[in-house]
Amino acid sequence: MVFMQGFLDEQFNQLEELQDESSPNFVEEVVDLFFKDSSRLLTNIEQAIDKYPQDFYRLDSLVHQFKGSGSSIGALRVKNECSVFKAHCNDRSLEGCRRSFQKIKREHATLKQKLESYFQLLRQVGPREYAVCSRK
Amino acid sequence: MAPAEEAGGEFPVGMKVLVVDDDPTCLAVLKRMLLECRYDATTCSQATRALTMLRENRRGFDVIISDVHMPDMDGFRLLELVGLEMDLPVIMMSADSRTDIVMKGIKHGACDYLIKPVRMEELKNIWQHVLRKKFNENKEHEHSGSLDDTDRTRPTNNDNEYASSVNDGADGSWKSQKKKRDKDEDDGELESGDPSTSKKPRVVWSVELHQQFVNAVNHLGIDKAVPKKILELMNVPGLTRENVASHLQKFRLYLKRIAQHHAGIANPFCPPGSSPKIGSLGGLDLQALAASGQIPPQALAALQDELLGRPTNSLVLPGRDQSALRLAAVKGNKPHGEREIAFGQPIYKCQSNAYAAFPQSSPTVGGIPPFSAWSNNKLGMADSTGTLGSMSNSQNSNIVLHELQQQPDAMLSGNLHSLDVKPSGIVMPSQSLNTFSASEGLSPNQNPLMLPSQSSGLLAAMPPSMKHEPVLATSQHSSSLLGGIDLVNQASTSQPLISTHGGNLPGLVNRNSNVVPSQGISTFQMANNPYLVSQNSVGVGSKQPHGVLKTENSDSLSRSYGYIGGGAPLMDSGLLSSQSKNTQFGLLQNQDDLTGSWSLLQNIDSYGNTIGLSHPGSSSSSFQSSNVPLGKFPDQGRGKNHGFVGKGSCIPSRFTVDEIESPNSLSHSIGSSGDIMSPDVFGFSGQM
Numbered sequence: 001m002v003f004m005q006g007f008l009d010e011q012f013n014q015l016e017e018l019q020d021e022s023s024p025n026f027v028e029e030v031v032d033l034f035f036k037d038s039s040r041l042l043t044n045i046e047q048a049i050d051k052y053p054q055d056f057y058r059l060d061s062l063v064h065q066f067k068g069s070g071s072s073i074g075a076l077r078v079k080n081e082c083s084v085f086k087a088h089c090n091d092r093s094l095e096g097c098r099r100s101f102q103k104i105k106r107e108h109a110t111l112k113q114k115l116e117s118y119f120q121l122l123r124q125v126g127p128r129e130y131a132v133c134s135r136k
Numbered sequence: 137m138a139p140a141e142e143a144g145g146e147f148p149v150g151m152k153v154l155v156v157d158d159d160p161t162c163l164a165v166l167k168r169m170l171l172e173c174r175y176d177a178t179t180c181s182q183a184t185r186a187l188t189m190l191r192e193n194r195r196g197f198d199v200i201i202s203d204v205h206m207p208d209m210d211g212f213r214l215l216e217l218v219g220l221e222m223d224l225p226v227i228m229m230s231a232d233s234r235t236d237i238v239m240k241g242i243k244h245g246a247c248d249y250l251i252k253p254v255r256m257e258e259l260k261n262i263w264q265h266v267l268r269k270k271f272n273e274n275k276e277h278e279h280s281g282s283l284d285d286t287d288r289t290r291p292t293n294n295d296n297e298y299a300s301s302v303n304d305g306a307d308g309s310w311k312s313q314k315k316k317r318d319k320d321e322d323d324g325e326l327e328s329g330d331p332s333t334s335k336k337p338r339v340v341w342s343v344e345l346h347q348q349f350v351n352a353v354n355h356l357g358i359d360k361a362v363p364k365k366i367l368e369l370m371n372v373p374g375l376t377r378e379n380v381a382s383h384l385q386k387f388r389l390y391l392k393r394i395a396q397h398h399a400g401i402a403n404p405f406c407p408p409g410s411s412p413k414i415g416s417l418g419g420l421d422l423q424a425l426a427a428s429g430q431i432p433p434q435a436l437a438a439l440q441d442e443l444l445g446r447p448t449n450s451l452v453l454p455g456r457d458q459s460a461l462r463l464a465a466v467k468g469n470k471p472h473g474e475r476e477i478a479f480g481q482p483i484y485k486c487q488s489n490a491y492a493a494f495p496q497s498s499p500t501v502g503g504i505p506p507f508s509a510w511s512n513n514k515l516g517m518a519d520s521t522g523t524l525g526s527m528s529n530s531q532n533s534n535i536v537l538h539e540l541q542q543q544p545d546a547m548l549s550g551n552l553h554s555l556d557v558k559p560s561g562i563v564m565p566s567q568s569l570n571t572f573s574a575s576e577g578l579s580p581n582q583n584p585l586m587l588p589s590q591s592s593g594l595l596a597a598m599p600p601s602m603k604h605e606p607v608l609a610t611s612q613h614s615s616s617l618l619g620g621i622d623l624v625n626q627a628s629t630s631q632p633l634i635s636t637h638g639g640n641l642p643g644l645v646n647r648n649s650n651v652v653p654s655q656g657i658s659t660f661q662m663a664n665n666p667y668l669v670s671q672n673s674v675g676v677g678s679k680q681p682h683g684v685l686k687t688e689n690s691d692s693l694s695r696s697y698g699y700i701g702g703g704a705p706l707m708d709s710g711l712l713s714s715q716s717k718n719t720q721f722g723l724l725q726n727q728d729d730l731t732g733s734w735s736l737l738q739n740i741d742s743y744g745n746t747i748g749l750s751h752p753g754s755s756s757s758s759f760q761s762s763n764v765p766l767g768k769f770p771d772q773g774r775g776k777n778h779g780f781v782g783k784g785s786c787i788p789s790r791f792t793v794d795e796i797e798s799p800n801s802l803s804h805s806i807g808s809s810g811d812i813m814s815p816d817v818f819g820f821s822g823q824m
Contacts, residue, residue: 011253018168018256026168034161064205065159068231071253072162 007111012074028119034073035112041066042105049094049101059097060089066104077107148263149174152196156186156214157203157229162252166201169259183209187217194222198266201250204230204237212244216393219245220386223273225265229254245389276378276385339379348372349383 012027019026045062048055067082081104088096153175155166163179170177178197180186183206190197200218204211215226228241229250241249247265250258341349352369353361363381370380 011255014169014253014256015165018165018172023168030161030164030168033164037160061205064231068203068205068252069159069161071231072159072165074253 007077007114008074009076010074011071015073031073031115031119034069034075038066038069038108041069042108045101045104049097054092054094054097056089056092056097060086063089063104075107075111078104078111081107148266150176151263151266152176152198153178153201153262154186154189154197154199155179155201156183156206156211157181157201158206158208159203162203166254166259169254169256172256173260175259175263182206183211183214187214190218190222190224194224197224199247199262200224200226201262202226202228204228204232204241212240215241215244215246216390220390223269223382223386225269227262227265244393273378273382276382339375339383341383345370345372345375346383349380349387353384353387 015027015030023029041062045059045066048059048062063082063085067079067086070078070082081100085097085100085104088100153170155163155170155177157163157166157179158181160181163181167177167179178189180189183202186200186202187209190200200214202211202214206214211228211230215228218224218226225247226245227248227250228246229252230237231252233251238249247269248262339345348370349366352366355369356362356365361384363377363384366384367375367377367380
């Protein structure tokens with residue numbers, strides 16, 4: 001998955017390896033689950049950022065959840081940006097948090113698009129090829 | 137249920153794993169991975185639901201994997217509860233890899249800590265934890281008792297100690313120590329001999345059984361409570377020494393945590409000098425409390441939180457920390473380093489059920505019976521000038537409690553320490569803050585706040601001589617601790633809980649409220665030593681207006697001391713609870729004297745924390761015998777008898793969390809938490 005490089009890490013591979021006849025769409029299912037849950041989390045974060053006075057503790061906690069979730073599917077860039085965000089929370093830098101949050105949103109959206117394309121491709125290619133592709 | 141059996145003997149195939157995490161993505165991935173490892177995986181997104189499932193079916197799972205950050209319950213809390221109630225291995229996981237958090241997990245008893253994203257390889261090995269635990273339990277049976285001793289002798293020194301003891305408990309490293317003990321003790325009536333597959337039948341630690349356990353421990357004194365003797369005292373057919381040993385271990389951990397918690401407000405992870413004693417004391421109380429059903433699970437949890445130094449939302453009283461520290465510092469003798477909470481030298485010493493202080497039955501007025509219950513006779517109550525005093529007194533261990541009382545967090549930690557510190561007398565944390573203030577008084581700081589009178593009962597109670605007298609820490613209702621502690625007391629012997637606060641945390645005591653000095657810190661002072669504060673509290677005494685322990689109580693106090701508050705098995709009249717503000721507990725009858733030492737029996741003010749233990753007349757320890765229902769403080773108000781220090785009952789912050797502030801919080805915490813009385817307290821829903 002060359003085009004996915006940088007966006008996903010080894011965890012994603014692990015997910016793919018878990019996929020088999022008994023759970024043939026496992027990866028896609030998990031990814032769907034992630035995006036559904038993550039948009040909810042993003043909304044919460046956004047609301048928390050705009051709230052005044054800022055509650056950095058809560059912000060950190062929300063992003064932490066998001067980070068954990070993303071790491072479960074191997075969303076590398078998203079995960080990294082979450083770490084940056086948490087550092088800003090730690091410094092109590094609202095501006096830093098805002099900037100970082102924008103990046104998180106962008107990375108998240110990009111990842112979503114790419115994965116959608118990826119799964120589409122896999123479906124087109126067919127099961128056998130999928131196995132090949134997924135192993136890169 | 138042995139996985140092996142279900143899988144046809146091919147362990148770990150079929151091992152039952154319960155995964156708890158609020159993140160659905162992670163749950164899905166883990167479940168798939170576990171299935172891939174051929175385990176039997178069940179997922180749950182809510183900790184509370186998971187706990188219910190576990191309680192309904194204890195044998196239904198072999199191992200739990202839980203996330204740390206969850207919305208409905210803190211993962212560490214779940215960890216503790218599972219460990220206490222079901223004794224199952226728990227593995228924590230989180231995306232948070234900070235060392236301090238990981239350490240926290242280990243201290244709370246986690247078998248392992250996985251960093252997300254969790255890899256297959258890591259999951260493949262989790263069966264080792266299950267096996268290890270079983271193996272250790274088996275060994276425990278053989279060497280029951282050894283652990284206890286080793287814990288006790290372990291030098292109190294804060295983190296290390298705590299860590300080591302925790303680790304010991306968790307890893308069974310104590311095994312080696314155990315070997316020294318006699319190993320032939322009932323080896324296994326309840327279990328099969330084969331370590332690898334034996335599934336020791338789990339003993340269900342019901343409230344009654346736990347209460348018996350606590351009574352026994354109180355009776356023996358936390359220092360001397362070895363499984364063998366406890367078993368003998370309990371005289372429960374079919375119960376093995378191993379069962380007792382493992383239960384004791386947990387109890388100790390719990391106490392320790394509580395102590396830590398209190399003390400830890402300042403020092404989260406390491407209970408200053410958290411000697412095992414503290415843990416045991418705390419544990420005793422808590423358990424007793426739990427056993428008596430008095431401590432609401434929440435309180436227990438809070439208490440546990442406190443102990444563990446976990447951030448508890450409740451209790452933390454800003455002022456307390458410092459005071460506690462001061463107190464602790466003052467005491468000097470306390471093993472605790474920072475926490476100081478130690479002041480409460482554990483009153484456990486009291487031989488005769490110092491715990492008697494714990495009014496078993498007293499359903500703790502709503503609140504938790506003052507910690508004092510804890511304090512075993514010795515607790516400072518009687519002579520220990522209350523915890524506060526004890527702080528400085530190494531002798532009094534009573535204080536421990538009062539630490540608890542004081543601040544939900546501080547108290548606990550503090551108390552625990554004290555508990556550990558001195559087995560004698562249970563320090564009953566006087567109602568939360570009050571005691572602290574009291575304690576402060578004791579300490580050289582003499583904080584005006586401290587008002588020894590208030591809750592310092594504990595502190596005060598711990599006069600150097602405390603040794604055996606139970607300190608009644610009844611300090612105000614330290615919500616957190618007291619709540620828990622009181623219960624304990626109640627459950628256990630009538631030991632009046634001497635609010636541990638009393639002596640220990642100078643700041644702690646009464647922190648809440650600026651310590652209502654008027655309360656009359658029930659300084660336990662037992663022997664009338666004004667010293668209650670003698671050590672530090674000296675100042676305290678004067679502070680308190682009430683200083684005088686309730687006369688009415690004083691009767692009881694003086695004699696039974698155990699009850700801080702009014703003669704008779706105290707507690708009721710507020711023995712400790714001096715809710716009536718100024719009821720000084722009888723303990724220190726000599727108010728005047730007390731003034732110096734306020735610590736003693738000042739009845740704890742409204743909080744009821746009066747710990748009155750210190751019987752002025754040094755009737756000391758009569759307390760103990762009197763079984764003062766410490767916990768029972770007359771309802772003065774909830775906080776009353778808390779014996780604990782501080783307002784709001786010493787109950788670990790967990791319980792009281794919000795209660796702490798209010799004087800009545802003690803009862804509050806206990807009761808208000810809504811379920812204090814459930815036997816679940818302390819995580820013991822009757823089953824261990």
